[in-house]
Amino acid sequence: MKTVSVCFVCLGNICRSPTAEAVMRRLVDEAGLTEHLEVDSAGTGDWHIGEAPDERAQRAGGQRGYDLAPLRARQIAEEDFRRFDLIVAMDEANVVALQGICPAAERDKIRLLMEFAPQAEARVVVDPYFGGDAGFETVLDQCETACAGLLAALRPQLMVE
Template sequence: MKLLVICLGNICRSPMGEGALRARLAASPLAGRVEVDSAGTSGWHRGQAPDPRAIACAARHGVDIAGLRARPLQHKDFRHFDYILCADARNLDDARVLAPPDAHDRAVLWLPWAGIAGTSEVPDPWYGDEADFEHSWALLDAAAQATVRRLADTVESGIIGP
Protein backbone atom coordinates (compact mmCIF):
# COMPACT_ATOMS: atom_id res chain seq x y z
CA MET A 1 0.00 0.00 0.00
CA LYS A 2 1.27 3.47 -0.90
CA LEU A 3 -0.22 6.63 0.64
CA LEU A 4 0.43 10.27 -0.22
CA VAL A 5 -0.64 12.97 2.26
CA ILE A 6 -1.59 16.28 0.62
CA CYS A 7 -2.06 19.88 1.74
CA LEU A 8 -1.58 23.21 0.00
CA GLY A 9 2.13 24.01 0.42
CA ASN A 10 3.52 20.77 1.90
CA ILE A 11 5.08 22.63 4.82
CA CYS A 12 2.47 22.32 7.62
CA ARG A 13 -0.32 19.75 7.52
CA SER A 14 0.99 17.20 5.06
CA PRO A 15 4.47 16.84 6.58
CA MET A 16 2.91 16.60 10.05
CA GLY A 17 0.47 14.01 8.67
CA GLU A 18 3.28 12.10 6.99
CA GLY A 19 5.25 12.12 10.24
CA ALA A 20 2.28 11.01 12.35
CA LEU A 21 1.40 8.26 9.88
CA ARG A 22 4.99 7.01 9.64
CA ALA A 23 5.25 6.91 13.45
CA ARG A 24 1.94 5.07 13.88
CA LEU A 25 2.82 2.57 11.14
CA ALA A 26 6.29 1.95 12.59
CA ALA A 27 4.70 1.03 15.92
CA SER A 28 2.22 -1.37 14.30
CA PRO A 29 2.29 -4.80 12.67
CA LEU A 30 2.28 -2.90 9.35
CA ALA A 31 5.82 -1.58 9.90
CA GLY A 32 7.74 -1.67 6.64
CA ARG A 33 4.68 -2.62 4.59
CA VAL A 34 3.21 0.79 3.76
CA GLU A 35 4.97 3.54 1.80
CA VAL A 36 4.16 7.10 2.92
CA ASP A 37 5.08 10.44 1.37
CA SER A 38 3.63 13.95 1.27
CA ALA A 39 3.22 16.72 -1.28
CA GLY A 40 1.42 20.00 -1.84
CA THR A 41 -1.05 21.10 -4.45
CA SER A 42 1.14 24.15 -5.04
CA GLY A 43 4.84 24.32 -5.77
CA TRP A 44 5.40 27.52 -3.76
CA HIS A 45 7.70 25.91 -1.19
CA ARG A 46 9.47 23.33 -3.36
CA GLY A 47 12.58 22.05 -1.59
CA GLN A 48 11.88 23.83 1.69
CA ALA A 49 11.78 22.19 5.10
CA PRO A 50 8.48 22.13 6.96
CA ASP A 51 7.41 25.30 8.76
CA PRO A 52 9.42 25.60 12.02
CA ARG A 53 6.16 25.57 13.97
CA ALA A 54 5.18 22.26 12.33
CA ILE A 55 8.62 20.81 13.12
CA ALA A 56 8.29 21.93 16.76
CA CYS A 57 4.75 20.57 17.04
CA ALA A 58 5.70 17.16 15.68
CA ALA A 59 8.78 17.09 17.92
CA ARG A 60 6.60 17.70 20.99
CA HIS A 61 4.92 14.42 20.05
CA GLY A 62 8.18 12.55 19.51
CA VAL A 63 8.14 12.76 15.71
CA ASP A 64 11.01 14.25 13.68
CA ILE A 65 9.90 15.83 10.39
CA ALA A 66 12.82 18.27 10.05
CA GLY A 67 14.38 16.27 7.20
CA LEU A 68 11.29 16.36 4.98
CA ARG A 69 11.27 18.67 1.96
CA ALA A 70 8.27 20.19 0.19
CA ARG A 71 7.36 19.03 -3.27
CA PRO A 72 4.37 19.59 -5.51
CA LEU A 73 1.82 16.92 -6.34
CA GLN A 74 2.59 15.49 -9.77
CA HIS A 75 0.57 13.64 -12.37
CA LYS A 76 2.79 10.55 -11.89
CA ASP A 77 1.79 10.40 -8.19
CA PHE A 78 -1.61 9.10 -9.28
CA ARG A 79 0.06 6.11 -10.94
CA HIS A 80 2.36 5.43 -7.99
CA PHE A 81 0.15 5.91 -4.91
CA ASP A 82 -2.94 3.92 -4.01
CA TYR A 83 -4.54 6.85 -2.18
CA ILE A 84 -4.00 10.60 -2.19
CA LEU A 85 -5.08 11.67 1.32
CA CYS A 86 -6.15 15.32 1.22
CA ALA A 87 -6.29 17.65 4.22
CA ASP A 88 -9.23 19.72 3.02
CA ALA A 89 -11.80 20.10 0.25
CA ARG A 90 -9.75 22.66 -1.68
CA ASN A 91 -6.79 20.26 -1.72
CA LEU A 92 -9.12 17.50 -2.88
CA ASP A 93 -10.51 19.63 -5.71
CA ASP A 94 -7.01 20.68 -6.78
CA ALA A 95 -5.77 17.08 -6.68
CA ARG A 96 -8.69 15.83 -8.74
CA VAL A 97 -7.98 18.47 -11.41
CA LEU A 98 -4.53 16.93 -11.82
CA ALA A 99 -5.72 13.32 -11.57
CA PRO A 100 -6.32 11.17 -14.64
CA PRO A 101 -10.05 10.36 -14.97
CA ASP A 102 -9.56 6.79 -13.76
CA ALA A 103 -7.84 7.99 -10.56
CA HIS A 104 -10.35 10.56 -9.26
CA ASP A 105 -11.71 8.15 -6.65
CA ARG A 106 -8.22 7.61 -5.19
CA ALA A 107 -8.01 11.26 -4.15
CA VAL A 108 -9.99 11.45 -0.90
CA LEU A 109 -10.50 13.62 2.16
CA TRP A 110 -8.26 11.87 4.67
CA LEU A 111 -10.38 12.26 7.82
CA PRO A 112 -13.59 10.69 6.45
CA TRP A 113 -11.62 8.04 4.51
CA ALA A 114 -9.91 7.02 7.76
CA GLY A 115 -13.24 6.92 9.59
CA ILE A 116 -12.91 10.10 11.64
CA ALA A 117 -16.40 11.40 12.42
CA GLY A 118 -17.45 14.94 13.22
CA THR A 119 -15.16 16.84 10.87
CA SER A 120 -13.97 16.27 7.34
CA GLU A 121 -11.10 18.75 7.09
CA VAL A 122 -7.83 19.51 8.85
CA PRO A 123 -7.68 23.30 9.25
CA ASP A 124 -4.60 25.04 7.92
CA PRO A 125 -2.61 26.32 10.92
CA TRP A 126 -0.36 28.57 8.79
CA TYR A 127 -1.87 31.86 10.03
CA GLY A 128 -2.38 30.58 13.55
CA ASP A 129 -0.37 29.97 16.67
CA GLU A 130 0.93 26.95 18.57
CA ALA A 131 -2.59 25.96 19.59
CA ASP A 132 -3.65 25.84 15.93
CA PHE A 133 -0.72 23.56 15.09
CA GLU A 134 -1.61 21.35 18.06
CA HIS A 135 -5.23 21.15 16.90
CA SER A 136 -4.15 20.16 13.39
CA TRP A 137 -1.70 17.62 14.86
CA ALA A 138 -4.47 16.06 16.95
CA LEU A 139 -6.64 15.55 13.86
CA LEU A 140 -3.74 14.27 11.76
CA ASP A 141 -2.61 11.86 14.45
CA ALA A 142 -6.18 10.59 14.91
CA ALA A 143 -6.34 10.05 11.14
CA ALA A 144 -2.99 8.25 11.25
CA GLN A 145 -4.22 5.92 14.01
CA ALA A 146 -7.48 5.25 12.18
CA THR A 147 -5.58 4.63 8.94
CA VAL A 148 -3.43 2.01 10.64
CA ARG A 149 -6.59 0.30 11.95
CA ARG A 150 -8.19 0.42 8.48
CA LEU A 151 -5.10 -0.99 6.78
CA ALA A 152 -4.63 -3.67 9.43
CA ASP A 153 -8.14 -4.88 8.63
CA THR A 154 -7.19 -4.87 4.95
CA VAL A 155 -4.02 -6.85 5.68
CA GLU A 156 -6.04 -9.56 7.36
CA SER A 157 -8.25 -9.75 4.29
CA GLY A 158 -5.18 -10.61 2.22
CA ILE A 159 -5.19 -7.44 0.10
CA ILE A 160 -1.78 -6.32 1.30
CA GLY A 161 0.83 -9.02 0.75
CA PRO A 162 3.41 -10.19 3.29
Protein backbone atom coordinates in the same frame (compact mmCIF):
# COMPACT_ATOMS: atom_id res chain seq x y z
CA MET B 1 1.62 -9.37 2.96
CA LYS B 2 0.68 -6.77 0.39
CA THR B 3 2.30 -3.32 0.21
CA VAL B 4 0.07 -0.22 0.28
CA SER B 5 1.20 3.34 -0.47
CA VAL B 6 -0.33 6.57 0.85
CA CYS B 7 0.44 10.19 -0.01
CA PHE B 8 -0.89 12.99 2.21
CA VAL B 9 -1.60 16.28 0.42
CA CYS B 10 -2.13 19.86 1.54
CA LEU B 11 -1.54 23.20 -0.14
CA GLY B 12 2.20 23.84 0.32
CA ASN B 13 3.45 20.61 1.95
CA ILE B 14 4.99 22.45 4.91
CA CYS B 15 2.34 22.20 7.66
CA ARG B 16 -0.48 19.68 7.51
CA SER B 17 0.66 16.98 5.08
CA PRO B 18 4.19 16.59 6.52
CA THR B 19 2.62 16.41 9.98
CA ALA B 20 0.30 13.66 8.78
CA GLU B 21 3.26 11.90 7.14
CA ALA B 22 5.31 11.98 10.36
CA VAL B 23 2.38 10.78 12.47
CA MET B 24 1.57 7.96 10.04
CA ARG B 25 5.21 6.90 9.77
CA ARG B 26 5.40 6.48 13.54
CA LEU B 27 2.13 4.54 13.71
CA VAL B 28 3.30 2.27 10.89
CA ASP B 29 6.66 1.76 12.59
CA GLU B 30 5.04 0.99 15.95
CA ALA B 31 2.76 -1.53 14.22
CA GLY B 32 5.77 -3.23 12.60
CA LEU B 33 4.40 -2.51 9.12
CA THR B 34 7.20 -0.32 7.72
CA GLU B 35 7.96 -2.78 4.92
CA HIS B 36 4.30 -2.97 3.93
CA LEU B 37 3.09 0.63 4.05
CA GLU B 38 4.79 3.41 2.07
CA VAL B 39 4.08 6.93 3.34
CA ASP B 40 4.83 10.26 1.66
CA SER B 41 3.41 13.77 1.39
CA ALA B 42 3.14 16.52 -1.20
CA GLY B 43 1.51 19.87 -1.85
CA THR B 44 -0.79 21.04 -4.61
CA GLY B 45 1.24 24.25 -4.93
CA ASP B 46 4.88 24.80 -5.82
CA TRP B 47 5.78 27.65 -3.44
CA HIS B 48 7.81 25.64 -0.95
CA ILE B 49 9.46 22.92 -3.06
CA GLY B 50 12.62 21.70 -1.31
CA GLU B 51 11.87 23.49 1.98
CA ALA B 52 11.67 21.86 5.40
CA PRO B 53 8.32 21.92 7.19
CA ASP B 54 7.26 25.14 8.91
CA GLU B 55 9.23 25.68 12.12
CA ARG B 56 6.01 25.81 14.13
CA ALA B 57 4.96 22.42 12.76
CA GLN B 58 8.41 21.03 13.57
CA ARG B 59 8.30 22.44 17.10
CA ALA B 60 4.78 21.16 17.83
CA GLY B 61 5.59 17.76 16.36
CA GLY B 62 8.89 17.58 18.23
CA GLN B 63 7.09 18.11 21.54
CA ARG B 64 5.16 14.90 20.80
CA GLY B 65 8.18 12.98 19.54
CA TYR B 66 7.70 13.42 15.78
CA ASP B 67 10.73 14.44 13.70
CA LEU B 68 9.58 16.53 10.75
CA ALA B 69 13.02 18.10 10.09
CA PRO B 70 14.21 15.58 7.46
CA LEU B 71 11.05 16.02 5.34
CA ARG B 72 11.15 18.31 2.29
CA ALA B 73 8.24 19.87 0.44
CA ARG B 74 7.41 18.69 -3.04
CA GLN B 75 4.56 19.24 -5.45
CA ILE B 76 2.17 16.45 -6.32
CA ALA B 77 2.66 15.17 -9.86
CA GLU B 78 0.48 13.20 -12.25
CA GLU B 79 2.62 10.08 -11.80
CA ASP B 80 1.83 10.13 -8.06
CA PHE B 81 -1.72 9.09 -8.90
CA ARG B 82 -0.38 5.88 -10.43
CA ARG B 83 2.33 5.37 -7.79
CA PHE B 84 0.12 5.67 -4.69
CA ASP B 85 -2.86 3.54 -3.72
CA LEU B 86 -4.41 6.39 -1.75
CA ILE B 87 -4.09 10.18 -2.05
CA VAL B 88 -5.28 11.72 1.23
CA ALA B 89 -6.19 15.42 1.15
CA MET B 90 -6.43 17.74 4.13
CA ASP B 91 -9.44 19.77 2.90
CA GLU B 92 -11.96 20.15 0.07
CA ALA B 93 -9.85 22.76 -1.77
CA ASN B 94 -7.06 20.18 -1.96
CA VAL B 95 -9.54 17.59 -3.27
CA VAL B 96 -10.65 19.97 -6.03
CA ALA B 97 -7.03 20.78 -6.97
CA LEU B 98 -6.16 17.07 -7.01
CA GLN B 99 -9.17 16.22 -9.18
CA GLY B 100 -7.97 18.87 -11.64
CA ILE B 101 -4.67 17.08 -12.28
CA CYS B 102 -5.65 13.49 -11.58
CA PRO B 103 -6.18 11.08 -14.46
CA ALA B 104 -9.88 10.16 -14.54
CA ALA B 105 -9.15 6.49 -13.88
CA GLU B 106 -7.39 7.31 -10.59
CA ARG B 107 -9.95 9.71 -9.02
CA ASP B 108 -11.32 7.09 -6.63
CA LYS B 109 -7.96 7.17 -4.80
CA ILE B 110 -8.60 10.72 -3.49
CA ARG B 111 -9.99 10.86 0.05
CA LEU B 112 -10.20 13.39 2.89
CA LEU B 113 -8.04 12.55 5.92
CA MET B 114 -10.81 13.29 8.39
CA GLU B 115 -13.01 10.62 6.77
CA PHE B 116 -10.89 8.22 8.81
CA ALA B 117 -11.87 9.95 12.07
CA PRO B 118 -15.64 9.43 11.97
CA GLN B 119 -16.15 10.55 15.58
CA ALA B 120 -14.43 13.91 14.93
CA GLU B 121 -16.54 17.01 14.57
CA ALA B 122 -14.34 18.58 11.87
CA ARG B 123 -14.49 17.34 8.31
CA VAL B 124 -11.22 19.03 7.31
CA VAL B 125 -7.79 19.66 8.78
CA VAL B 126 -7.73 23.45 9.01
CA ASP B 127 -4.61 25.17 7.68
CA PRO B 128 -2.67 26.59 10.67
CA TYR B 129 -0.21 28.61 8.55
CA PHE B 130 -1.64 32.07 9.24
CA GLY B 131 -2.59 31.37 12.86
CA GLY B 132 -0.80 30.81 16.13
CA ASP B 133 0.84 27.80 17.73
CA ALA B 134 -2.51 26.39 18.89
CA GLY B 135 -3.43 25.64 15.27
CA PHE B 136 -0.44 23.34 14.93
CA GLU B 137 -1.50 21.47 18.07
CA THR B 138 -4.97 21.05 16.58
CA VAL B 139 -3.45 19.69 13.35
CA LEU B 140 -1.47 17.16 15.40
CA ASP B 141 -4.58 16.12 17.33
CA GLN B 142 -6.51 15.64 14.09
CA CYS B 143 -3.67 13.79 12.36
CA GLU B 144 -3.14 11.44 15.31
CA THR B 145 -6.83 10.52 15.40
CA ALA B 146 -7.36 10.25 11.64
CA CYS B 147 -4.08 8.44 10.90
CA ALA B 148 -4.93 5.83 13.53
CA GLY B 149 -8.28 5.37 11.77
CA LEU B 150 -6.55 5.21 8.38
CA LEU B 151 -4.14 2.54 9.58
CA ALA B 152 -7.04 0.52 10.97
CA ALA B 153 -8.84 0.85 7.62
CA LEU B 154 -5.74 -0.27 5.70
CA ARG B 155 -4.91 -3.31 7.85
CA PRO B 156 -7.27 -5.69 6.01
CA GLN B 157 -5.69 -4.69 2.66
CA LEU B 158 -2.21 -5.35 4.04
CA MET B 159 -3.14 -8.87 5.04
CA VAL B 160 -4.32 -9.85 1.55
CA GLU B 161 -1.64 -11.70 -0.40
